[in-house]
Amino acid sequence: MELVLMTFFPLVGVLALVLLAPHQKNVMRWVALITSLITFGLSLWVLSQFDPTKSTNMAVQLPWFRLAGVPIEFYLGVDGLSILMVLLTTFLTPISILSTWKAVEEQVKGFMIFFLLLEVGMLGVFLALDLVLFYIFWEFTLIPMYFLIGIWGGKRRIYAAVKFFLFTMAGSILMLLAILYLGLQAGTFSQPQLIANRAIYAGAEMLLFLAFGIAFAIKVPIFPLHTWLPDAHVEAPTAGSMILAGVLLKMGAYGFLRFNLPLFPQASVQAAPVMAILAIIGIIYGGAVAFAQKDVKKLVAYSSVAHLGFVVLGIFALNVEGVSGAVLQMVNHGISTGALFLLVGMIYERRHTRELDAFGGLWKIMPIYAGISMVVTLSSMGLPALNGFVGEFTILVGAFGSKVYGSPWFAGVATTGVIIAAVYLLKMYEKIFLGPVTHSENKSLKDLSVREIITLAPLVVVIFWIGIFPKPFFDLINPAVEQLVQLVQSAAMVLH
Amino acid sequence: MTQMSDLLTILPVFIVVIWAVLLLLIDLWIPKGRKGITALLAVLGLATALGVDLAIQGQTSFAFNQMVVLDGFSSFLQVVILASGITAIALAYDYLKRMDIEHGEYYVLLLFSIAGMMLMTQAYNLLMVFLSLELLSIPLYVLAGFARSRTESEEAALKYFMLGAFASGFVLYGSAMIFGSTGAIDFPGIVAALNNGSANLILFVIGAALLLVGFGFKVAAVPFQMWTPDVYQGAPSSITAFMSVAVKAAGFAVLLRVFLVLFPSLADKMTPVLWMIAVLTMLVGNVVALAQNNIKRLLAYSSIAHAGYILMAFVGYGNGEVATNSISSALFYLVAYGLTSFGAWALVIAIEKEYGKGLMLEDLSGLGKRYPWLGAAMLIFMLSFAGVPLTMGFWGKFYLFRTAVQAGNVSLALIGLLTSLVSAFYYLRIIVYMFMKPGDRELHIDKWVSLVLVVTALAVVALAVFPGLIFEWAAQAVMLLQ
Amino acid sequence: MPISYFLAISAIMFVVGILGVVLRRNALVMFMSLELMFNAANLIFVTYANYYQVLSGQIFVFFIMAVAAAEVAVGLALMVAIFRNKHSIDIDQMNSLKG
Amino acid sequence: MSLIGILFYAFLAIIAVASALAMLIDRNAIHSALYLVLNFATVAVLYLALGAPFIAFTQISVYAGAIMVLFLFVIALLGAEKLSGSEPLKTHRPLAIVLALVFIVEIVLFTVFRNQDISPMVILTQDFASPKNIGLTMLTQYALPFEVVAFILLSAAVGAIMLTKAERSPAYKLSHGEK
Amino acid sequence: MDAALVWEWIIKSLILILFLTIGFAYVTLYERRWLARIQARIGPNRVGKFGLLQPVSDAVKLIFKEEFTPASADKFIFFISPIITVIPALIILAVMPWGEPIRLFGREIELLISDVNVGLVYMMAVTSISVYGITLAGWSSNNKYALLGGLRATAQMISYELALGLSFVGPAVVAGSLSLVDIVRAQQSSLWYVILQPAAFIIFFFASIAEINRSPFDMPEAEQELTAGYHAEYSGMKFAVFFMAEYIKMIAISAIGSTLFLGGFDGPFVGTFPWLGPIYLLAKIFIWVGVLIWVRATWPRLRYDRLMQLGWKILFPLALLNVMITAIVVVLVN
Numbered sequence A: 001m002e003l004v005l006m007t008f009f010p011l012v013g014v015l016a017l018v019l020l021a022p023h024q025k026n027v028m029r030w031v032a033l034i035t036s037l038i039t040f041g042l043s044l045w046v047l048s049q050f051d052p053t054k055s056t057n058m059a060v061q062l063p064w065f066r067l068a069g070v071p072i073e074f075y076l077g078v079d080g081l082s083i084l085m086v087l088l089t090t091f092l093t094p095i096s097i098l099s100t101w102k103a104v105e106e107q108v109k110g111f112m113i114f115f116l117l118l119e120v121g122m123l124g125v126f127l128a129l130d131l132v133l134f135y136i137f138w139e140f141t142l143i144p145m146y147f148l149i150g151i152w153g154g155k156r157r158i159y160a161a162v163k164f165f166l167f168t169m170a171g172s173i174l175m176l177l178a179i180l181y182l183g184l185q186a187g188t189f190s191q192p193q194l195i196a197n198r199a200i201y202a203g204a205e206m207l208l209f210l211a212f213g214i215a216f217a218i219k220v221p222i223f224p225l226h227t228w229l230p231d232a233h234v235e236a237p238t239a240g241s242m243i244l245a246g247v248l249l250k251m252g253a254y255g256f257l258r259f260n261l262p263l264f265p266q267a268s269v270q271a272a273p274v275m276a277i278l279a280i281i282g283i284i285y286g287g288a289v290a291f292a293q294k295d296v297k298k299l300v301a302y303s304s305v306a307h308l309g310f311v312v313l314g315i316f317a318l319n320v321e322g323v324s325g326a327v328l329q330m331v332n333h334g335i336s337t338g339a340l341f342l343l344v345g346m347i348y349e350r351r352h353t354r355e356l357d358a359f360g361g362l363w364k365i366m367p368i369y370a371g372i373s374m375v376v377t378l379s380s381m382g383l384p385a386l387n388g389f390v391g392e393f394t395i396l397v398g399a400f401g402s403k404v405y406g407s408p409w410f411a412g413v414a415t416t417g418v419i420i421a422a423v424y425l426l427k428m429y430e431k432i433f434l435g436p437v438t439h440s441e442n443k444s445l446k447d448l449s450v451r452e453i454i455t456l457a458p459l460v461v462v463i464f465w466i467g468i469f470p471k472p473f474f475d476l477i478n479p480a481v482e483q484l485v486q487l488v489q490s491a492a493m494v495l496h
Numbered sequence B: 001m002t003q004m005s006d007l008l009t010i011l012p013v014f015i016v017v018i019w020a021v022l023l024l025l026i027d028l029w030i031p032k033g034r035k036g037i038t039a040l041l042a043v044l045g046l047a048t049a050l051g052v053d054l055a056i057q058g059q060t061s062f063a064f065n066q067m068v069v070l071d072g073f074s075s076f077l078q079v080v081i082l083a084s085g086i087t088a089i090a091l092a093y094d095y096l097k098r099m100d101i102e103h104g105e106y107y108v109l110l111l112f113s114i115a116g117m118m119l120m121t122q123a124y125n126l127l128m129v130f131l132s133l134e135l136l137s138i139p140l141y142v143l144a145g146f147a148r149s150r151t152e153s154e155e156a157a158l159k160y161f162m163l164g165a166f167a168s169g170f171v172l173y174g175s176a177m178i179f180g181s182t183g184a185i186d187f188p189g190i191v192a193a194l195n196n197g198s199a200n201l202i203l204f205v206i207g208a209a210l211l212l213v214g215f216g217f218k219v220a221a222v223p224f225q226m227w228t229p230d231v232y233q234g235a236p237s238s239i240t241a242f243m244s245v246a247v248k249a250a251g252f253a254v255l256l257r258v259f260l261v262l263f264p265s266l267a268d269k270m271t272p273v274l275w276m277i278a279v280l281t282m283l284v285g286n287v288v289a290l291a292q293n294n295i296k297r298l299l300a301y302s303s304i305a306h307a308g309y310i311l312m313a314f315v316g317y318g319n320g321e322v323a324t325n326s327i328s329s330a331l332f333y334l335v336a337y338g339l340t341s342f343g344a345w346a347l348v349i350a351i352e353k354e355y356g357k358g359l360m361l362e363d364l365s366g367l368g369k370r371y372p373w374l375g376a377a378m379l380i381f382m383l384s385f386a387g388v389p390l391t392m393g394f395w396g397k398f399y400l401f402r403t404a405v406q407a408g409n410v411s412l413a414l415i416g417l418l419t420s421l422v423s424a425f426y427y428l429r430i431i432v433y434m435f436m437k438p439g440d441r442e443l444h445i446d447k448w449v450s451l452v453l454v455v456t457a458l459a460v461v462a463l464a465v466f467p468g469l470i471f472e473w474a475a476q477a478v479m480l481l482q
Numbered sequence C: 001m002p003i004s005y006f007l008a009i010s011a012i013m014f015v016v017g018i019l020g021v022v023l024r025r026n027a028l029v030m031f032m033s034l035e036l037m038f039n040a041a042n043l044i045f046v047t048y049a050n051y052y053q054v055l056s057g058q059i060f061v062f063f064i065m066a067v068a069a070a071e072v073a074v075g076l077a078l079m080v081a082i083f084r085n086k087h088s089i090d091i092d093q094m095n096s097l098k099g
Numbered sequence D: 001m002s003l004i005g006i007l008f009y010a011f012l013a014i015i016a017v018a019s020a021l022a023m024l025i026d027r028n029a030i031h032s033a034l035y036l037v038l039n040f041a042t043v044a045v046l047y048l049a050l051g052a053p054f055i056a057f058t059q060i061s062v063y064a065g066a067i068m069v070l071f072l073f074v075i076a077l078l079g080a081e082k083l084s085g086s087e088p089l090k091t092h093r094p095l096a097i098v099l100a101l102v103f104i105v106e107i108v109l110f111t112v113f114r115n116q117d118i119s120p121m122v123i124l125t126q127d128f129a130s131p132k133n134i135g136l137t138m139l140t141q142y143a144l145p146f147e148v149v150a151f152i153l154l155s156a157a158v159g160a161i162m163l164t165k166a167e168r169s170p171a172y173k174l175s176h177g178e179k
Numbered sequence E: 001m002d003a004a005l006v007w008e009w010i011i012k013s014l015i016l017i018l019f020l021t022i023g024f025a026y027v028t029l030y031e032r033r034w035l036a037r038i039q040a041r042i043g044p045n046r047v048g049k050f051g052l053l054q055p056v057s058d059a060v061k062l063i064f065k066e067e068f069t070p071a072s073a074d075k076f077i078f079f080i081s082p083i084i085t086v087i088p089a090l091i092i093l094a095v096m097p098w099g100e101p102i103r104l105f106g107r108e109i110e111l112l113i114s115d116v117n118v119g120l121v122y123m124m125a126v127t128s129i130s131v132y133g134i135t136l137a138g139w140s141s142n143n144k145y146a147l148l149g150g151l152r153a154t155a156q157m158i159s160y161e162l163a164l165g166l167s168f169v170g171p172a173v174v175a176g177s178l179s180l181v182d183i184v185r186a187q188q189s190s191l192w193y194v195i196l197q198p199a200a201f202i203i204f205f206f207a208s209i210a211e212i213n214r215s216p217f218d219m220p221e222a223e224q225e226l227t228a229g230y231h232a233e234y235s236g237m238k239f240a241v242f243f244m245a246e247y248i249k250m251i252a253i254s255a256i257g258s259t260l261f262l263g264g265f266d267g268p269f270v271g272t273f274p275w276l277g278p279i280y281l282l283a284k285i286f287i288w289v290g291v292l293i294w295v296r297a298t299w300p301r302l303r304y305d306r307l308m309q310l311g312w313k314i315l316f317p318l319a320l321l322n323v324m325i326t327a328i329v330v331v332l333v334n
Helices: A002-019 A025-048 A078-101 A108-127 A131-140 A142-152 A156-187 A191-194 A198-219 A228-235 A237-262 A263-290 A294-316 A318-352 A367-381 A387-401 A407-434 A440-444 A450-468 A470-496 B004-009 B011-030 B036-055 B072-099 B106-121 B126-144 B151-182 B187-195 B201-219 B225-233 B235-263 B264-289 B295-314 B320-351 B372-386 B394-406 B409-437 B447-465 B468-480 C003-023 C027-052 C056-086 D004-027 D029-049 D053-078 D092-114 D131-140 D144-164 D171-173 E003-038 E056-066 E075-095 E119-129 E131-140 E144-177 E181-187 E200-210 E236-261 E275-300 E304-333
Strands: A058-067 A068-080 B059-061 B068-070 E102-104 E107-109
Touching: A002 A025, A002 A058, A002 A068, A002 A108, A002 B320, A025 A078, A025 A108, A058 B320, A058 B468, A058 E144, A068 A078, A068 A108, A068 E236, A068 E304, A078 A108, A078 A237, A078 A318, A078 A450, A078 A470, A108 A131, A108 A237, A131 A156, A131 A191, A131 A318, A131 B059, A131 B394, A142 A156, A142 A237, A142 C003, A156 A191, A156 A198, A156 A228, A156 B394, A156 B409, A191 A198, A191 A237, A191 B201, A198 A237, A198 A263, A228 A237, A237 A294, A237 A318, A237 A470, A237 B394, A263 A470, A294 A318, A294 A387, A294 E304, A318 A367, A318 A387, A318 A450, A318 A470, A367 A387, A367 A407, A367 A450, A367 B072, A367 B468, A387 A407, A387 A450, A387 B106, A387 C056, A450 B235, A450 E119, B004 B011, B004 B059, B004 B068, B011 B036, B011 B072, B011 B106, B011 D144, B036 B068, B036 B072, B059 E003, B068 B072, B068 B106, B068 E075, B072 B106, B072 B235, B072 B320, B072 B447, B072 B468, B106 B126, B106 B235, B106 D144, B126 B151, B126 B235, B126 C056, B126 D144, B151 B187, B151 B201, B151 B225, B151 C003, B151 C056, B187 B235, B201 B235, B201 B264, B225 B235, B225 B295, B235 B264, B235 B295, B264 B295, B264 E119, B295 B320, B295 C056, B320 B372, B320 B394, B320 B447, B372 B394, B372 B409, B372 B447, B372 D029, B372 E003, B394 B409, B394 B447, B409 B468, B468 E102, C003 D004, C003 D029, C027 C056, C027 D004, C027 D029, C027 D053, C056 D053, C056 D131, C056 D144, D004 D092, D029 D053, D029 D171, D029 E131, D053 E119, D053 E131, D053 E144, D092 E119, D131 D144, E003 E075, E003 E107, E003 E236, E003 E275, E075 E119, E075 E131, E075 E236, E119 E144, E119 E181, E144 E181, E144 E200, E144 E236, E144 E304, E181 E236, E200 E304, E236 E275
Parallel strands: none
Antiparallel strands: A058 A068, B059 B068, E102 E107
16 A cells, blocks of 8 residues: 555645645645655655565555456556666655746646646556556656646747657557557456466567567657657756656666566567667767757757667666666666756756857856766766766676677677767866856856755765665665566577 | 337337427427526436436337337447437537527427437337437437528538438438348348348348448548538537537447347458448548647547547457447447547537637637636546547547457557547647647636536546446446347 | 339439439539439339338338428428528538638 | 330330439429429339339329429529529549449449349239228337337427528517517 | 220220310309309300300410410420419319219229229329429419419418318228228218318318419419419410319319218219219219309408418318327227
8 A cells, every 4th residue: 555655645735736826836836845755755665665575565456447357457566676766756756846946937836736747657657567557657647748848848848748749659559559469368467467478479479579669669768769859858847857857768668677578578588689789879879969969958868868778778688787787777867867957957047048158167156056067967977986887887797798689799889878978978067167257147147046955965965875885776676687587588598 | 009118118218209399388488588497497308318217227128019129238328318418408508598599499409319319229120220310310400500690500501411311311222222132121120031041132232331321421430521520610519519429329329230230241341341431530530630720620520530439349340259349349439439529519619709709729829727627627638539548538449449459450450549649639739729828818618518527527537547337337238239 | 024123213313313412513403312312212112012012111111201301391491591691502602611 | 014014114214214314414403303203203103013002192292292392492482493503513523423323333233134133023912002001000010110200290390490480680679578 | 904994994084084174164154153143243144045155255265365475484394384283183083983883885884083092192192293383383484473473372282281181181080991982982871071070171171272272362363462473474275274274173172072071972862873973973063163152252362471370370280180089089989
């Protein structure tokens, strides 16, 4: 029941918000913040009861209804793959809400309602173990995000919102078809049971893998299905970009882990090299394009494409290092990129521009801001002792030793991605913070307020924590990852 | 001879027609300008019939020498139709006054049409099929042209009439062919003739095809859809709302019954045709809807598209295992579509300024901001139309596509899914206008329309959380199909 | 006479009716063509009532006639009403409904 | 069948088809209506031949006597006989004609040549379609349809009146206290 | 087919047509004399004994008159309209029995052309098509008075056809048959239907006058308003044909009315002397026509809206009620 309580707790806040009068903007903000904080508290409670060695923790399995004899269940559960994602979600949500304190002035009520609804959706996606339930949550996250981009976004917000919606929906169409097929063949929609009955649909594995895979690939996004991402990121409000980059993109990668690998192991093994190549193209392409950007937000957006390329590379290495590195890197990316978007948003609030050329020499004017930015940028680059390094390093180790890739070249080429990242991130940092102050408008900029520092502080703390002492995180992840990898490998062996 | 049990079989229909006739008389004493009383009385009659219908759920019987049948299928659809009728009256209550076309006959004709639809769900004889088709159509022709001083309304009525009568012609010729091939017009007789091989199969196939064409017109399946946008646009919105749900329900009711009872042996010939029609209907409806700027026309094309989805359920009708699922998925989809459609039309009625005015998409600008609840309701309806989860529309599509996959028509389900992606685009346009474009229009939403909005929106969401209710009811209805 | 003689006449009448609806633009003539279609169906019913020697075919025709009368009443009323507004019953001129 | 009989039926067929075509082609709506009456009358004769005298006379009475008279009435009343002087042949029309011809050929082929129903029509006893038999069948076995038709006619009557009832002039409404 | 039977039909038909055309001629005389008598005049009495040759001289005059066709008339329809008008009047009596069968030349000869079991429906059908001639005449003249007359006639005839048809139903239900022969026989064995079906009789009487457009229901040709209505443009023989149709219709409805309500050829001793039958029927027709003329002489013309009201609001409901009551009574009695 803990899971249900945690997942749906934000709805309490939604209800409270609905009842508030339109002018009580500050009350609304507080209500939303407190709700999300309590949700975070609940997730910590879940963590306290979490046992990494069990495959599903705190499972809630309620019969929902039967459709033509096939049960559709309300089936939630948490394991090592999802626990970090859940924590990431509940952790980032209050931070995002805090970041909107000044940024969102219009229709605060609607904004907060959509934000909390989004949290429900995201938690549901990470917890659902019934395919239909998963699909419902998956699609449901679209709606609040669509509005967050479409109402509170930038100039081309409508275009970006519709593009985001249609791309994701297009992906999920095939997934729905695959879910229907699985349910029909196996007579169940529950993920564990489907794994057990894998033999029934083994013949169609590759097609099913593709159907699921395209949906997740769009979400991740894997090259060449990434085109919606820069638009959505750039046009979304800061909090939206944060959540989008921090959590929503992880849903895709998580989907691969949760469904593609265990349900279609043989197909996964077969597809792994292709996926890895796409991931590497994504890493290099994302980096190259990021380098060419003049808009900071676009730069960060393209950097996401590159970073998630690493995640995919790790997942399809199909060994323990690769997968657990990928899971950790998902968290890392959520935190680092989330923080980057937050920083971009803060400067945008002050200058109403994101052009790289509009800045320069901010180091002198906003020292605290510059300092935090330094930490975050370096973490995103993967500097040792910061979180990014741990994740990327583990992934590269995994890729290097991966049997399915069969060649160290994959890891070798991917490593160039790390260098590219260093290049464009340092270029960005230099253009904004170093050198002389070229624009007179920048001279009067104020440094971070206390609220903003409070917003950023937890992120910085986690960046250092993971970077210096990642063991507790790996302890959470590893048992589940080992199970998963074993399952995939044994299935692949059997089928070979 | 007629007996009490016969009467019991058609009791709901009986109540509605008798009430219509009485209402015609009572209306004479209701002063002009207070025709709301007539509306309330009409609702009373429909509610009584609805109550009776719910009370006799689960019973099955034949009556009037097997002219009509009462089974789960018919009582399910009758509940849908009666509920549509009540909703349509709620929508019309204030609308007619505003458009200055308030006459008591409106409600009387509506009741007659409803009676025709109800009878259609029960028809078990080609003669009854034809007559109930006419009983439902003729009052609707008039109702479509009810705004007499409006050229649009009259044109809509004339077009509807022409195409409706044209469709009747096909139904009739088809019936004649089937009679010619089997020598019977009652379903059992036709089936018997088919089974003992005395039927002339060539004639039978021609007849079946003609029937399909005729009913294709009624449910607005492509390529027989050309009347729909004009009629939907020109007719009074309160009638359009009714047509978009109830006529479809009745049309599909008879189509389903005819196909399942009479044409199972033609399945191999019919399936490709139905496949083609379903695909075309989904494609044309959704693609053309993209280009629409008038909400009524947009919803008209969307209703064509939804007819296509329901037709998808038919494709596998010949497959015994799938057949029950086809019907119950079609029934479920009808409920989902009906609730959603009424909600959307309630909004159209709320924003219609003068007759047919203020219905362009730009006129929606800013409504979501100004009327958040209205906006939320419309959001729910549009998402439900598009088939996004946590709405009835999602489960409807889910079930339909499942049926299609089960019948082995993965390609069909894929086309359905792709077209619903297309449809998401124009439904999102409405949302974009409502929430993301500036504007400040005043609406006057009367209490009945808002009631409809609230009830349908809540139902679309609540029944999406607990869809098992309707699923089971639909499945049960099919179990009792005669 | 063989039954098919009547069927052929009926089929031709039906098709001419369809053509009338499709080709003619005068709403009244279109309507007449519809009546022709109905009659074609009637002829089949009566023919096969004779062939099978069952009365139901003739009964059906009887009902069709009643319904046709009802349809005519409504249809002509519509045409009179529309003529009052537009002074035309040319279907091609009915173009006030556009998207 | 005797030669006279064949000639008789051929004559009827020619009239039926020719009058239908003439209805389609003639530009004058009144003429079209009259051709249609001729067609209906011919069909009535066919009904007589098929042993359906009751239907035959009802056909004359309802179709010729009521329906077509109403048509004539409305055409004359509206002066609608020559409204559309030239009906331009649009692109889809030749297509329609071709399709229709194909359809005709198909049906005629089916019905006349490939059909097993080349059995001759039956000479029925007078009793078969006697008014008494028809009445009995209609009011016992077909009682429900009979009632339904009543409601169809009622709703049609109400509808027709609704559509054509003259809107009262504002002056009249004012003087009678109507709003 | 039996050749003798064909000859028999042809001869009987010729006799009927001859009777009706000659009857028409003399009904005009009858009307003029009778009207004159009512109006305290003498009437035509110069041509032949009692004016008996007057119709002949009228006919000669009309034949030699110049026929005029309006330039913008629809020529063909203008030409056939009078013919269309007269034919129903001539054929409607085909199903009416004139008497008991008689033996002649060794053959049993029925005194009617055809005893179809749907006689009354046949009559309804024929009545209903008789409206064409008038409508078309009004339309084809291309004259607004004519058109108005034609339209009025159409509306009036359609309206009264309902009541007329329903008034047939009463006798048919009581007799249990649609055949006129059976109806006459039924009246022989019980009472005449004027007594059993008084309401139907009255309805038939009025509706039939309206159906043939005679005074006081002669709206379509109201001279004062429409300058003779639908036949305003007709002259010469065409006009004569219209005229003929009207008078033949008078005879026809008198004959039908007599058959349905006054026992037809029934009368005292008709069983013993079959040849009395036709004589009785002729006498009844003679009286009925006389009454029609009398009505024309005494009643003023109705206003058009009143005429419609009478038809729709009085006669039609009354006829329905009569049918219902009759049906109930018949069921109860049997």
